[in-house]
Amino acid sequence: MISASLTYLRDGDDAVVTVLIGGLLLLASPLVVPSILVLGYVSRVLRRTADGDDAPPAFDGWSGLLTEGLKGFVVTLVYSLVPLAVFAVAAVFGVGAAVVGSGGGSGSLLGGLLGGAFALVLALAALAVSLAGLYVTPAALAAVADSGRIGDGFAIGTLWTVVAKRAYATGWLTAAAVVLAGALAVGVLSVVPVLGTIAGVFVQFYALVAAAAVVGWTWTDVRPVAPDPPDSEIAERPAV
Structure with a gap:
């Protein structure tokens, strides 16, 4: 699947134009709208x-x-904000623990230790939530792209039936390997000042699309099957 993903864009009719446009949009991604278009x-x-x-x-x-990009933007934003919120709470408790512990006395020391321990637990929880978000986000994006309904990206029960499948885990790991390979290539290109960094952005777009193709192929096998709608009309009995 990796080799097929790496030739996905290359085998297209307008591969050069597509990579050129996509890379330019990523270069302009700090303006937000270009990244939404990607x-x-x-x-x-x-x-x-x-x-x-x-x-x-x-x-x-x-x-x-x-429009499609805005839906994807909302999905990725929500799945990234949740762990950030937990990290923020952990940071608050960590600072509070440091302040209490610096007050002196056995009571302050105990309070500081308890606060620090709680902050550590929250930080570990945030890390776990962050990793879970990274794992679920591709499925959420695929669900929204498939149906066009942004709510499907947050249908946790339905998404769980997808992400719990071995086929999804395999596809996710494959897509992650493609993204990692792209990141390594970008790192190598970045050694060359300016031009290498610019070239790396186009490689990044190519790797992103290749990974998306892997997720799409995986979604074919793991997408939830919608139940057949009930018959709206009852068939008439044939006259005897």
Whole structure:
């Protein structure tokens, strides 16, 4: 699957144009809107590959691309904010423990130790939540891309049936390996000042799309099966 993902964009009709546009958008990502457009493109890749279409989408229909990207942006933002909130609480308790412990006395020392221990527990919990978020986010993005409904990205019960499958774990690890390989390539290119850093952004886009293709192919096998809707009309009995 890794080799197929690495040739996914290359085998497209407009590979050079797509990588060029995607890289330029990533370069301008501090402006926020370009990064949302990239997320919109990733969403299209997820949907197409999940539906069995291995032709890379083009950067067109920019208003629709922006809409899809906004949905993906909300999903990634929420899954990243939760662990950050827990980390913030841990930091508050850590500072409080340091202040109490510096007050002197056995009571202050005990309070500082308890506060510090609680802050450590919260920090470990935040780390666990962060790792869980990284694991679930691709499935959430695929669910939203598949249905077009942003609420499906937060349907925890349904997503659990997906992320608990071995096929999803395998696909996630494969996508993570692709992203890691891209990050290593970016690191090597960054040794060259300016030009290497710019080239690394295009490599980053290529790796991101390759990983999205892996997730899309995985979603084909693990996507929840919707129950058949009940018949709206009762068939009439044939006359005897």
